[in-house]
Amino acid sequence: MELLQLQYFIAVARLEHMTEAARSLHVTQSSLSKTIQRLEEDLGVLLFDRTGRKLRLNEYGSRFLPRAEKALFELEQGKQELSDLASRAQGTLELAVNTASTLPQILRKFRQLQPAIHFHVQMLNTQEMVTALHRGEVDFCLSSPPVEGEDIASRIVCIDPILLAVPKGHRLARRDRVTLDELREEWFIAVKKGYGTRDLVDAVCGAAGFVPDYVYEGDEPARIITLVEAGIGIAFIPGTARDSRDTVKYLRVDNSELVREIALLWNKSRYLSRAALEFRQLVFAHFLENTFA
Known part of the structure; x- marks a missing residue:
């Protein structure tokens, strides 16, 4: 089983459409299809029910998907941790919000503290943020209302x-x-x-x-x-x-x-770099210093 097979499988499983998945991965549809077929051969089962060009995860695929996501998640965490240990003062902070009114002030302060760190912000609704957190796709979310979950840490800040x-x-x-x-x-x-x-x-x-x-x-x-x-x-x-x-x-x-209530959320299992930890502390300090009532 290859890492590329897992990456391709996850993309197809999330979109349930071979053409769209190939476009998102920037590969040909035929290459993607062959890679999925090799994975199914390695596993000894079909992962999708196929009707024409449409795909739908079957029971085998549904059981395999969270394990594949977890495997890639852990590898990505290891990569981030090694990069952090190597003291590379660069990288990208991934953020998602469904409330953005306080974000400009926070990002301005963070850029002053960490000018070499890039940040990428998505405006998502609450369910989309929960999904991104579970998949380990974001470092932090600013959410209203707060979200509770076994693997989600939540701290009300405002x-x-x-x-x-x-x-x-x-x-x-x-x-x-x-x-x-x-x-x-x-x-x-x-x-x-x-x-x-x-x-x-x-x-x-x-x-x-x-x-x-x-x-x-x-x-x-x-x-x-x-x-x-x-x-x-x-x-x-x-x-x-x-x-x-x-x-x-x-x-x-x-x-x-x-x-x-506005809360800062993060995945308890996601590795937080030193820059991410500094961002979290900055958010806590920002709301302590400012009264919005």
Whole structure:
């Protein structure tokens, strides 16, 4: 059994499509197909059910996949550990977030401390982050809500109140506080379902007896305030995401449940380089030094 066979098998198993897997691996479809066939011959079983060009993991493949992922994960951890021991002040820090409002300040501080370390950030929903953590594809996640798991370490770093953003000239713009009951007939702007703040808002409003009327649902949180400013609707915004523009007014909402917890997550089994450990300490210090309420 070869390392390349495992890498190719994992790619095909995750996509369940030979053409897409070949494209993602930058190899020909025929080379990929032959490599998978050799792996199946080595194992003595078929790993996929094939219907035309479609593939689906069968029982053998489903049982083999987590072991193959774990094997590659451990090899990658060993590579990172040796690189760290060799004192190479370079590399890439892999991050995933479903809440990005505090990230620019954190990354700016980290770049000042570790200018040679590159970082790569993905904006994912909560389930996508959990998957990336389990696969060992990221060093850390900033998540709201926190995620619990046997192999996931979670530390709450911030308690962040949810505010209501309204455009200048809105009927509530002269107010400092508002109740949920006053918002039943409003039009709302939000990120799509699956993001922590959206799911929290939907649950709290549902408990209050209404479903927000969304006129815009997107996957770019930064665009929401721009749409509020344009008068398209109003929005629930985390306190850490508010800005100083005078065309938008932020109101407190009289509901103690409209508060989100932000947590730093990491895989307990993933090797953390010295740069990663320094990043984690920087995140803890950043939230201790700043009050976002």
